[in-house]
Amino acid sequence: MSRPKIAILGAGYGGIMTATRLTKELGMNEAEITLVNKHNYHYQTTWLHEPAAGTLHHDRTRMSIKDVIDTNRINFVQDTVVSIDDANKTVKLENGELTYDYLVIGLGFESETFGIPGVKDYAFNIRSVDTVRKIKEHIEYQFASYNNEDNPSEGMLNIVVAGAGFTGIEFIGEMADRIPELCADFDVPREKVRLICAEAAPTVLPGFDEELVEYAVNLLERKGVEFMLGTPIKEVTEDSVILEEEEIKADTIVWTTGIRGNSIVENSGFETMRGRIKVESDLRAPGKDHVFIVGDCALIINEEINRPYPPTAQIAIQQSFTVARNLKTLINNGKLEAFVPEIKGTVASLGKGEAIGKVGNKKLYGATASAMKKIIDNRYLYLLGGIPLVVKKGKLKLF
Template identity: 35%
Template sequence: MTTIAVLGGGYAGLRAARKLAHAKVPARIVLVNKHPYHYQSTQLHQLAAGTKEEADICFPMATAVPKKVNVVIDEVERVDREGHQVFLKSHPPIAYDYLLNALGFESESFGIEGVEENSLPLVDVDTALAARRHLEETLARYRTSGDDLDLSILVCGAGFTSIEYLGELVYRLPELAKRYDFPMEKVKIGCIEAADKILPMFDRKLADWATDYLRRHGVVFHTSTPITAIRPGQVVSNDATFSANTIIWATGVKGSSVIPASGYSSKRNRVVVQDDLSVEGNPREFLIGDVSAVLDPSSGRPYPTTAQVSIAQADCAAANVVAELTGRPTGKFSFKSVGTVCSLGPKVGVAQIDFMGHWKLKGWIVGIVKKMVNDRSVLEVADVKTVLGNN
């Protein structure tokens, strides 16, 4: 029987596996995922800040996929693309006829000295929980250490993850101050960014509102400040040094390291794919999500690696596998964003919504919108029962 291997149970992989199962294709569908659960990567910042618990952003893989999908919990080591096999860490290789590679992202150090040794990334459940433990233990230590750096937090990068993490952090800090008995007036929060603007994808007024909100809550932004090294307790930018005992690394991500290990030609472990999401020269191999670079015909630049784009790619790739199986031509990937939402804690944020008009929102209403967005993303990779279970 024909085998379709789907690698990765994130937004792209899980959605694709579900679409293939519902299409009732005459094939065996195998979904490989490192963990027995799916996690909402767009909510990792909340887990790291402690405003959400693990159960709030995760659900079992077994409850999310139809019975037709065979789930293998293991880590992919590499893909033998010529031999059509996926090599796993603990299981025998999986032979496939069609491949949907959706292996997701890893932290990107950009080759900067000391990043991996001296900072805390936010790329999965384990790293988010590690960052949370470190934050709380360091803040609690101030009572005995008296070290002001225990109350100093530096966030590297000012992308979506950083800004949303900062929003959750300033929301939760007063509660942590009461719990661990440290003076809020001594807390210092810095955000270090190489670019000269914060949230450039937003309308300038919305971006300024978000930046001002965080400033009013104690965040100091250092823009046009490229990071050149991370040392124990220090972020270095050329001749300037910033000190803190909690350093969060959220400057950007790259695709899975399985990509170079499998011989793909890539940049930051992302492969430029054809307009139907297949790999050039191999119409039965599709790359979607964070490991793919899909060029937007209007700009000539790759689409951003967002959950919204990943889900749309999954739909296209699954439909194209079905087309291949049934002898029909594949279709081109197209995407139209419905908007962008950036939370600044659980109650406020900024948003640009392109649905039934063009909406620019800020403040408390965005908290409601963000909740709707999170619920929608769960519904697109699972079911109503799972949405209700995560509320």
């Protein structure tokens, strides 16, 4: 009898962890596992604010997929998913086609632009190794150009970060550290540079503890960050952001106002909310008994507050354990388990040696929170590739 085919789309946190967990759950002959990813490497999305600002080399955030999966058990295909034809259980790839009996969709997120004019054309986003390399190179180019221009443009050294959520604040924290280095390197007076955070909501890091938020804002303001809260951006142009009552000249605009699910899912006919599939409790797509969704493409509701859980790597990783167990059960005709997220805490970095967070009921600040952030990062590497991967790619200097 031929083995059932499991196709996993995307090798982010959800996809790659599902693949590795499946090799632990399933026997050698129980299924044929294929993992598809655009690149031949897996990258740590949660670290991308660092290479974006240039405070960490981008290679530290990525690792060869073949080095971390069991290639005797998992067939890795480097290709780009174009669409999913679930009626025919086929995935169209840029360079071929893939058929499946069971599908796991882990294609991650796209930046949410809310249809604001100019965002797609002129703003940078923190999405992948490629997009963050572009941000870093662009900012360095702006600094390098400054003293070589007779009339530097007004916004040449202005950096506007749209959105004061997790990604925006973590990037600002890194950038606030990087600016003095860039100024020294390129002979630019610090007062010529502006780092502005424009946010439509009246507060930064919505949902975070107020005391922690106050700590973050005070710290970042001391490092020269200008917060413009309650100021929605109406339009982005080539060299500015347009607010309700003013225009800020800026040649660097980084868009971090939230995410939606990968548009491939929506365009393939799945019912979505902002590109994310509201999954059943066992993480299957509604009405599709052979399709599981992991990570940011999955939408799950926190019943206590009747709102979606924020999309996080923490949840994506936990989901991968459930999906792997449920696939094994499904292949063996058993009863599937429900996914119950266990939110262990959240830590947001604010630059070198600084962070805020809540782990359990404990609030963490400064160096302790920053060390905790590194422990969380290392824990994921341990789950994925054991101690060798922690030694190779981990953040070993905690303080």
